[in-house]
Amino acid sequence: MSLSSRLASSCLVRRGAPGFSTSALRAASNRAVVYTKNGDPTSVLTALTHPKLPSPPPSTLNIKFLLAPINPADINVVEGVYPAKPQLTSSLTQSGLGSADTPVYVGGNEGLAEVTEVGSGVEGVKKGDWVIMTRPQAGTWSSNKNVSPRELLKVPRELDGFKLDEVSGATITVNPATAYNMIHDFTTLQEGDWLVQNGANSAVGQAVIQIAAAKGIKTLNFVRNRDNFSELKAQLTSLGATTVLTYDELADKSLRGKIKEWTDGKGIRLGLNCVGGKDTTLMTQLLGQDGHLVTYGAMSKQPLSLPTPMFIFKNLQAHGFWQSRWYQQRGPAEQGELMKKLVQFMSKGQLSPPEHEIVTIGGHESDETATQKVREIMSKLAAGRFGKKVLLRMEEVSSD
Ligand SMILES: NC(=O)c1ccc[n+]([C@@H]2O[C@H](COP(=O)([O-])OP(=O)(O)OC[C@H]3O[C@@H](n4cnc5c(N)ncnc54)[C@H](OP(=O)(O)O)[C@@H]3O)[C@@H](O)[C@H]2O)c1
Numbered sequence: 410m411s412l413s414s415r416l417a418s419s420c421l422v423r424r425g426a427p428g429f430s431t432s433a434l435r436a437a438s439n440r441a442v443v444y445t446k447n448g449d450p451t452s453v454l455t456a457l458t459h460p461k462l463p464s465p466p467p468s469t470l471n472i473k474f475l476l477a478p479i480n481p482a483d484i485n486v487v488e489g490v491y492p493a494k495p496q497l498t499s500s501l502t503q504s505g506l507g508s509a510d511t512p513v514y515v516g517g518n519e520g521l522a523e524v525t526e527v528g529s530g531v532e533g534v535k536k537g538d539w540v541i542m543t544r545p546q547a548g549t550w551s552s553n554k555n556v557s558p559r560e561l562l563k564v565p566r567e568l569d570g571f572k573l574d575e576v577s578g579a580t581i582t583v584n585p586a587t588a589y590n591m592i593h594d595f596t597t598l599q600e601g602d603w604l605v606q607n608g609a610n611s612a613v614g615q616a617v618i619q620i621a622a623a624k625g626i627k628t629l630n631f632v633r634n635r636d637n638f639s640e641l642k643a644q645l646t647s648l649g650a651t652t653v654l655t656y657d658e659l660a661d662k663s664l665r666g667k668i669k670e671w672t673d674g675k676g677i678r679l680g681l682n683c684v685g686g687k688d689t690t691l692m693t694q695l696l697g698q699d700g701h702l703v704t705y706g707a708m709s710k711q712p713l714s715l716p717t718p719m720f721i722f723k724n725l726q727a728h729g730f731w732q733s734r735w736y737q738q739r740g741p742a743e744q745g746e747l748m749k750k751l752v753q754f755m756s757k758g759q760l761s762p763p764e765h766e767i768v769t770i771g772g773h774e775s776d777e778t779a780t781q782k783v784r785e786i787m788s789k790l791a792a793g794r795f796g797k798k799v800l801l802r803m804e805e806v807s808s809d
Contacts, residue, residue, distance in 0.1 A: 442550035443513035447489025450787035456779030459501040465528035476579035477520030477549035495546035515548030521579035552803040571756035587732040588616035595701040600625030606681035607631045612763035622649025623759035659691040686711030705730045764797040772804035
């Protein structure tokens, strides 16, 4: 079986949401970050301790989450302004929050989990395997979960002597996959060609820099100005960035001449945009003949306005990209192949995890303390005070 093969979908799979069997309740010991209605994450998110999962029913398996990132889109989902919606969960408790009386949404889309128990009839996976979620909005801000094999993709813990680290595994599904596909799906770039991107210090941007560098593609990277810009520039350069500039430099008319020189007159054919607003209008003007602008985010929350002459005289093509759509449209084989390619980059030291901070919700902490901690993270993220990817480690709740 290939290292990153999807779990056998031919095995017997019980239909309906895998859930919690009330006949086998044990001591309280699992926890999830939940909400009952959309709104500001600093006020609607709550940590909820719930009974430990029983052994998995046939055709399902139990997993323990090791790490789960908080991505910008996760916040939009909680706010209710993102097209993907999680399903309501009513099987966490028998009464109150998380029960059929008061169903909840469990936060989190992406994460790395370890298989803890395999139900009868499940093939191709064993206790101790590492898995990532392919079902969108799977509720990864949880300590433990009972899931169907159809929701999962197995990732190699080790490949040719390379040991996958937890942070890389927990952040592989969305951002590096997005970076890889955007570089490959819209135009063919050869070694020595250039791409331009904004939000270059985002997790996606860092993956773009590294995957491009591994393929010999040069990158022109834009970030917001800041006091420690030279530090950030050095960090992105160490990842393989060719040039790092701030949005302030987009207004510099001499930049187009420099690009002509850098690209030997060929121009830049791929632009990646996760910001929007007027800086993106200016960045688009840096694209050459037959350029492609791929928009995958809107961090500035400003509309995107594109210069008409670019369409008429330079044959600009503008696209949107959504990794969730990519997963929906591709089968298990292609999904597994993509994961394998990304782990190969990692194994060669060509793709490292994003700058990050791990926040642990300790097993000894009360739900009140845990809730406060989660809301504080959300508040710091909203204020842009982390400057790096935040990952949650939700420990199982200790009984003493
Ligand atoms: N379409 C897809 O399939 C897909 C997949 C993955 C990600 N995304 C999107 O890609 C974007 C980046 O995601 P990520 O997980 O890589 O993010 P991340 O690591 O959390 O980084 C966020 C980035 O956004 C920048 N930013 C924040 N507020 C901004 C503003 N007002 N104006 C300009 N830049 C701002 C930050 O720059 P500073 O350091 O200057 O704050 C940073 O570069 C998000 O919009 C996300 O939704 C889309």
